[in-house]
Amino acid sequence: MTTQEILDGLKQAVIDGDEDSAASFAAQAIDAEIKPMDIIKGAINPAMDVVGQAFEDGDAYLPELILAGDAARAALDLIIPTISTDDLDGSVQGTVVIGTIYGDAHDIGKNIVSAILAAHGIKVVDLGINVSPKQYIEAAFAEDADVIAISSLITTSLPYHREVINNLVDRGERDKFFVVVGGGPVTAEWTTQIGADGYGRDARDAALVVTQLLEGLAEGNKAPLAAPILVGALEHG
């Protein structure tokens, strides 16, 4: 197969959400000594752009978005270890643990945010719904995560956000992870008040915040930020 055929095959496998085929094309690409960044830029990013755009246009739906994200991850898991740091040239790397907070069962928004983050090449570990403050922290350590992302649609579960941050502070480990919050009742004021590092109104905003935080991390920034990154905050009467 030519380089182009391998890249096209990988791109199509990601679009189709076919994890096995994506992993197999990724392995072939590595064997063929295609540069890792060329694989990412030539196949994975354009594939996720296609699926992301189709979702926005109403031509693809949440399952396709999730499966494409999984396929991209399967390929990236093989590709990333072959990247040397000088190869990185600006593309962000990082791990996010995400979940819907304790008490709350709303997961559609969280699922969309996860899929969009995955589409940006970020490793996403989805903890599901009803996640306790302790579970976020334990998972973040276990996964060696950079960011804890919390989704909440329920006002009476918001205090658990504060608990995640307070727990980190009390353990003397607030500098280990950025904490990003979002979902209906979450506001810019709340984000600032609890000392979180970022807020985004929708999935696109979530990706913007997380990539900015990861870029900052690469430049040596550490949690907690002096002021959070706020994207898309609503203004109303």
Next chain:
Amino acid sequence: MKNKPDILEVLHRATTGEYCTQKEWDTKKIPLTISRILKEHGLAKTCDMENPVNMDMELADKFYAAGYQAALELGYLCTDTDRIIAVSQEELDDALKHAPSELTVGEGKDATVLKARTPSDPYPLKAATSLGITLSEDIYADMAYLIANEREVDILEAGSLTTIHGYEVLSGTPTETRMGYEHGVMHREARRKAGRPGMGGMGSISAITEYGQFGAYGTPGGFRNTDLALILFPSEMKVDYRTLHKVVHTLNMGGIMKCDSPGMIGGMPGPAEGAVISSIACALLSYAILHTHVGGGEIYDVRYLATVNREGLWALSMTNQALSRNTHTLVHNISNQVSGPGTENLLREIAAGVSIIAASGASLTTGPRSAGGKLNDFVTPLECRFLAEVAHAASPMELSKVNEVVKALLPKYEDSIKEPDLGVPFQKAYNMETLEPTPEWEAAYRKVKAECIELGIPLDA
């Protein structure tokens, strides 16, 4: 003939049914089954964006058949156990046969009777208001009273509480159990104060988990067992022990319940047509698995965060018609607005969504979802009144007439669905001394009401 499974048998199946992870369910089982059934029944791409109200009854019946098949093929996934709770055709048929077609909610002369309806049925769609939009504690009692005092409103749901006596409520902890109790008591008091002590209630909307419900429903002074227990479960077609706790608790209390969960356009079932099938299947199974008295048929479009967009409205008309024509069940629905209190468009969105639900044969609607339901105190009794007025007036309308009305309303608001005018909170839309709408809000209400009458909703009859 096999009866519908007893609730203990349902709980047994929740631990012994076929194993399936949530990921498998969400990304394979639901989308693949629904898309195959869509094809098998020739229903793919039947959504008509030009006509947001379906007028083809044969098509509605085909959707029903597809939804019925999906119910039998899928069942519900119990996410606490990763087991599928499935039912047989005999069990489903038995549940549907014995589901109530008439239900009294509340007590005595203030009670409301829900009846099974068909499209354009003169017996009115009943209105429960408002939705669970969170309210500051200091206005909660006034607001619940003012809504109960709107005579057109049939059933009181009112808003959600997030603090009690100034203390933060934490979901899933004893503060929630206590909040549930206080919510129930305030809710009853609001109905009494409005001179409608026997008025039906629905709740507790504040009960995020089963704990709030244990505190609120059936407790002395709280929700009575003649009020509807409100039991929502996760899309698509998933239940958990929280849901099942609320169901068992209602049965223990000898109560009545409304159980539902929306089919998500853009979500796991895919396009509008897929969401219709999922929503019908979900509603049918709620009689067999959850023993509900009032079932769903809800639709939500995750791309618009609304149901008042074209595809949402079309799907709403289709599910309601399919269920009301093919079962004698009590169908409940919500029309999910996005504009906020004080705006004309909120009222137009209510008129569009609720007239469709009414004329398509549902028995009960809850709303409005003012400002998308997300902002604290962003709801007022005036739009609750308007919603109930439309529910009653639009019930006997011909579907073709409702289609015309909705086609005239849509162009006025559809471009702003993704960035709606969120309006103002209750404290700014009402005069806080007289507890009456501000002249501007009242004028907007009169204007849109006149517009709707002009278009053909008989709000003046």
